[in-house]
Amino acid sequence: MASRNLFDAMTLVTVALVLASLSRLSLAARRLPGQLAETAPLRDAMSYHGGAVLRGEIPVSIVWYGQFKPAQKAVVVDFLLSLTSVPVNATPSAAQWWGAIDRAYLSNATASGGGGGSNATATSVVLADQVADEQYSLGKSLTLVEVFQLAAALVPGDGALVLVLTDPGVVVEGFCSARCGLHGSDDAGARYAYVWVGNAESQCPGQCAWPFAEPAYGPRGQPPLAPPNGDAGVDGMVVTLASMVAGAVTNPQGDGYYEGARDAALEACTACAGKFGSGAYPGYPGKVLVDETTGGSYNAVGANGRKYLLPAVFDPATSACSTLV
Secondary structure (H helix, E strand, O other), rough: OOOOOOHHHOOOOHHHHHHHOOOOOOOOOOOOOOOOOOOOOOOOOOOOOOOOOOOOOEEEEEEEEEOOOOOHHHHHHHHHHOOOOOOOOOOOOOOHHHHHHHHHHHHHHOOOOOOOOOOOOOOEEEEEEEEEEEEOOOEEOOOOOHHHEOOOOOOOOOOOOEEEEOOOOEEOEEEEOOOOOEEEEEEOOEEEEEEEEEEEOOOHHHHOOOOOOOOOOOOOOOOOOOOOOOHHHHHHHHEEEHHHHHHHHOOOOOOOOEOOOOHOEEOOOOHHHOOOOOOOOOOOOOEEOOOOOOOEEEEEEOOHHHHHOOOOOOOOOOEEOOOOO
């Protein structure tokens, strides 16, 4: 794909729009392994706070910021395509994971008048556009404002979701030290949400590519899992991306589904951080499936037979974390 320079488009973003977005940043980003042991059991069921959710057909655009190999892009794109298409003879599937989020959160919110999209019976994602910024138009050190600017330049329309993905050489404000990814939204009229996720392969694999790397701190004792697609950095990105997309559609403006304080919310997947299979506990991802050929660990099958490790989903009906395996 040919690169497109986003600078001219980003100069149209107003200061007010940037400030509005920052007020909607989710701090419920994927927690670092060292924080998992400190997470107290949820006291209450996930609460719906009456706000909008992303619903119906969601156009998704991707900003590839930096250098990504075609094979790495394919892993992420196939994940998105997997959400609303059920592979033949694939069980468990990524579509089942997405369906659990749709049923538990999006359909209920729509019934309560909080739908942010159409009144379709199921929510689907459609890949709308991709842009490769291989020349690092904003440099290799990004603030959260600049992350928002990258997203704002590629909004396909109302109810959209924009993904900003940064390569291993890009330093983003708070990456590794405070977060592995985040989601935010614009409340100044465009009505869209965005997600940022960084590739932690070289900067902090133990923090943001766990369980595919030895944790830098916190609970230890379990060997790292083999990444299902042979790339710990990208497979770790998918784990964070799944959590952030779930948060972005169920709590896009900070007034949808969440538990706890609004500025440190637990959301559909971050409420179950570190859990991927049955029997999970802090430092142990749980019992998952292993590919007999590659040795890669997974709990979901997606498009083109590709395998993924996806985070557990908090079920508001049972107040428990639900895994695919």
